[in-house]
Amino acid sequence: MIIDTNAYLGAYAFRHLRHNTADGLLELMDAKGIAKAWVSSAAAITHRNVQPANEELAEAVRRHRDRFIPLAVINPFYAGWRDDLAACKEQLGMKGLQLYPNWHNYSLADKCCLDLVDAATALRMPITIPLRVEDYRQRSWLVDVKDLSLAEIVPLIRAKPQARFVLLNGAGYTASPLGQKNNGLPANYWIEISRLSALMANEIGKLVEALGPDCIVFGTGMPFNAPDPSLMKIQVLQMNRKDKDRICWENAAALMR
Amino acid sequence: MISNPYLNRREFLTGTLATGAAVAATAWPAVNALARGAAKDKKNLVIDSHAHLSFRASPADEGDEAAVLDAADKLGIDQLCCSILPKRPATVEGFQAANRVMAAAHKRHPDRFLGYCFVNPGCGRAALEEIRRCLDLPGFIGVKLYNEHFCTDPIVFPVIELAIERRVPILHHAGHSHYPVKEQPNMSDGGHLAELAKRYPEARLICAHIGGGGDWEWTIKALRHAKSVYLDTSGSVTDEAMIDMAVKVLTVDRLLFGCDMSWTAGIGKIRAARLSAEDRRKLLGGNMQRLLALRRRQG
Secondary structure (H helix, E strand, O other): OOEEEEEEEOOEOOEOOOOOOHHHHHHHHHHHOOOEEEEEEOHHHOOOOOHHHHHHHHHHHHHHOOOEEEEEEOOOOOOOHHHHHHHHHHHOOOOEEEOOOOOOOOOOOOHHHHHHHHHHHHOOOOEEEEOOOOOHHHOOOOOOOOOOOHHHHHHHHHHOOOOOEEEEOOOOHHHOHHHOOOOOOOOOEEEEOOOOOOOOOOHHHHHHHHHOHHHEEOOOOEOOEOOHHHHHHHHHOOOOHHHHHHHHHHHHHHHOO | OOOOOOOOHHHHHHOOOOOOHHHHOOOOOOOOOHHHOOOOOHHHOOEEEEEEOOOOOOOOOOOOHHHHHHHHHHHOOOEEEEEOOOOOOOOHHHHHHHHHHHHHHHHHOOOOEEEEEEOOHHHOHHHHHHHHHHHOOOOEEEEEEOOOOOOOOHHHHHHHHHHHHHOOOEEEOOOEOOOOOOOOOOOOOHHHHHHHHHHOOOOOEEEOOOOOOEOHHHHHHHHOOOOOEEEEOOOOOOEOOHHHHHHHHHOHHHEEOOOOOOHHHHHHHHHHOOOOHHHHHHHHHHHHHHHHHHHHHHO
C-alpha cells in the first residue's frame, strides 16, 4: 500500500493544475497505485483568509474520506486562527495542519506560530511544513517567496518536542542536523521523499541509515508534481520490503492514528 | 487498487511489473543495455541526451563513471551523452582538461558514454581548435555551451558555424527566470535560442533542461515557432503536465530525453507523460539517434 503525505486539491494561483479535483486526483491515484493521500488546499497558499478554502477542501473530500485525509491550512498571523483551527478539527474533520510561514508572512519562531503548533498538538494533529511550493527558479513576477531553510526548522523541532512535524518538499537534509545521527533533536519529525535522491547521492538511503526507516514518509507533491518520480525512488531503493513498507505507508498511517 | 509498489530489477527494466500501474501502463520499452551484454536492439536505445561526468584533473581517474553507470543501469538507460564542465567561466586549459577526461571516459566505456565537447566560445580560435580536435576523436557527438555568453552574442557565432559545418548538435544551457539570475547574468533562454535558430536555421540546437531552467511554460511557448530547436526534458523539476505541454506545443519529434543527473526525475516525468508507445520510443532515444545519424549520413 502507498500513502501519499504530500498532495493538494484546488486551484493554485500561478499555474494551471490538472487532477486538482477530488475525482481527478483519485483517477491519478488509481492509475499510479496510491491508496490514500493527505490533501490540503492549494488555493489556501495564496488566499488571505484561508478558511473558505479549507471549507471547500472538506466538501471536496466528504464523499472520499476512505481515500483522502484532509489537512487544514491555517495562518496564525491572521485574525481568528483559533476559531478556524477549531472549526477545521471539530466541524470539518481535518486530521492535520499545514503551515506556509513565508507565504503567510510570519516566521516559524514567531509566538503566533508557536501558539498554533501548541494548539494543533493539543488536538493531536500532525503538522506538515512544505519547504517550498514550486521550484524557486520558476516563481512568478508577482511574488518572491523564498524557500524555507532547514536552519529555520531546527529550532522549532527543538522547541516543541511534543509536536509531530512532517517536512515536505525539502532536500539537503544530510548537510543539516535534521539528517544526522545523534543530532540531539527530539524524534518528533518525519521527512518526505519527493525531492530526495534515490540514486548516486542517494539522500533517502543516507537518511534511513542516519535516522532509521521510521522517520521517512512517502510523498509526491501531486498534482503540482507528477507522482511517478517518487514511485520510482521506492522502486530503485536498495532496501528490504519491511523498510519500504514503513516508508510507503506504515509511518504515515501511524501519524494519523 | 494496487498493493505492491515494489518491483525487482528485471521487472523495472522491462516494464513488466504485474501489479504496478505506475510502470506497466506506460508501455515502457525493453531496455537493451549494451554494457550488460544484453541482446542489442539499436532501434530502441534509451539515450540520455543531457548527462555529465565529474571534472577531474587526470583522464586516468575514473571519477564518478561507475556510479553514473550504476544509476543508468537501474533506470534502463543505454547511452549517456555527457559533458564535463570545469570551473567556469572556463579557460582554455580548463575545457581542454575536461574534454580529455571525456575522451578517456568514452574509451573506457565506448558503448555507454558519448561526449559533447565543452568550450567557452569567448576563447575564440582556441575554442574552435578544441572543437575540431574533439570531433576528430571517437565518441564525441556534439558541442556543449554553458552560460559564459548569451547564445545570440556574435562571439558565439563561429562555434555555431563550425558545428553546422561538422553537422553536430549544440546542447546549450538555458533557463528563463522572471527575476535577474545574479549567478548567471549571461544565461540564454528559449527566446535566445529561437533567435539564434532564425539566424542559423541549419544549426541543430538543443535547448537544455526544460525541468531545470525556471518557467518551463514560458520556454515551451518561446520555442514553438523555432522548428529547428530541440528541447531536452532533463532537470530536477517534475511538474505534472510539463512533458505533455511540450509534446502538444512542440511535437514529440523535437523532444530529447535527458536526466542531467536528476535520475528518477528524468525518467519519472517521461513515464508520467501521456504518450503512445511509438512517441515514447522517439522521445527516449529515437529522436536523438536520428539527430546523431544526420552527421554520419551526411558526413
